[in-house]
């Protein structure tokens with residue numbers, strides 16, 4: 001089988017994880033990664049055998065630091081079928097012209113606007129929409145977590161109204177620049193937050209509104225979900241629909257916090273301690289005065305990784321059936 005040639009532009013939190021997940025698949029491979037600086041992540045990429053590319057004016061500084069440079073970012077995209085842009089939010093938009101010029105497909109992340117790609121993606125919800133597309137955006141970690149539960153519940157019971165509060169980790173564990181360290185910050189202060197409108201780019205027409213605050217934690221986001229449903233149902237009915245979702249994991253057995261979920265991920269032997277699935281406390285699933293409530297936690301560093309793999313498969317038309325792609329990605333990653 002000819003494998004799809006994948007380039008990763010931006011090898012940080014998301015980029016390095018996408019690279020490793022792609023290499024686990026049979027139908028795609030990494031042909032290069034791009035970094036701007038010769039730091040430990042660049043050295044690790046080289047040690048793993050990924051050809052390292054960089055910006056044209058950074059070749060010298062990379063080589064001085066002992067990195068073997070395979071070429072410029074322009075040369076990397078020329079050699080690829082599809083580039084996964086994992087540069088920081090709002091940087092990705094500046095690369096569109098480069099990808100168009102090279103005539104290759106591109107995937108952006110949730111830090112970019114929907115309009116950049118015109119197709120916002122969540123594998124469980126709209127895999128088929130991305131088939132053969134040139135440009136796709138994998139929605140942000142929180143939006144991915146919301147789509148994974150709202151989509152099946154909407155299909156089964158009809159979501160009349162969704163009102164969701166997101167408690168966001170304020171920075172990733174390796175991030176030494178962002179806070180707060182000792183405060184709770186309404187963010188954004190203007191409501192609603194971007195997540196509700198973002199969900200609508202994947203599930204058109206759904207009535208969803210979100211508010212968000214940032215907390216002094218780095219581990220995971222936590223959502224309080226409140227839904228009014230069209231069809232009458234019990235908490236058990238909801239639990240059985242969520243139990244069928246391969247990227248939703250029920251947590252209990254003494255797990256009362258995001259910290260214990262991260263410990264579970266390490267105990268499972270997951271690479272980097274990643275938790276790719278939404279973690280729903282099934283004990284929290286409650287029907288109260290006719291409305292549904294539950295809590296879920298989202299590992300921001302890793303939940304979008306299998307979605308990027310599925311997006312590549314759809315855009316490259318390696319698999320036309322979304323459920324088959326999800327099953328393949330899950331099997332290879334160990335979900």
Ligand SMILES: NC(=O)C1=CN([C@@H]2O[C@H](COP(=O)(O)OP(=O)(O)OC[C@H]3O[C@@H](n4cnc5c(N)ncnc54)[C@H](OP(=O)(O)O)[C@@H]3O)[C@@H](O)[C@H]2O)C=CC1
Nearest residue numbers: 010011012013014035036037086087088089109111141300
């Ligand atoms: N972190 C998260 O929790 C999540 C992030 N996202 C989204 O994923 C995207 C990437 O975020 P994340 O991985 O956290 O970001 P990081 O800051 O961890 O990584 C960004 C990478 O891009 C590189 N980079 C910076 N500037 C450029 C440039 N001009 N050209 C090429 N590469 C560049 C950096 O390299 P260098 O160090 O060499 O400068 C770094 O490797 C964003 O859109 C974000 O919103 C989505 C879900 C979750």
Ligand SMILES: O=C(OP(=O)(O)O)[C@H](O)COP(=O)(O)O
Nearest residue numbers: 110111140141142143168170300
């Ligand atoms: O995609 C994410 O969050 P989001 O769903 O709140 O936009 C990531 O956690 C990155 O968010 P950040 O912009 O707070 O670094």
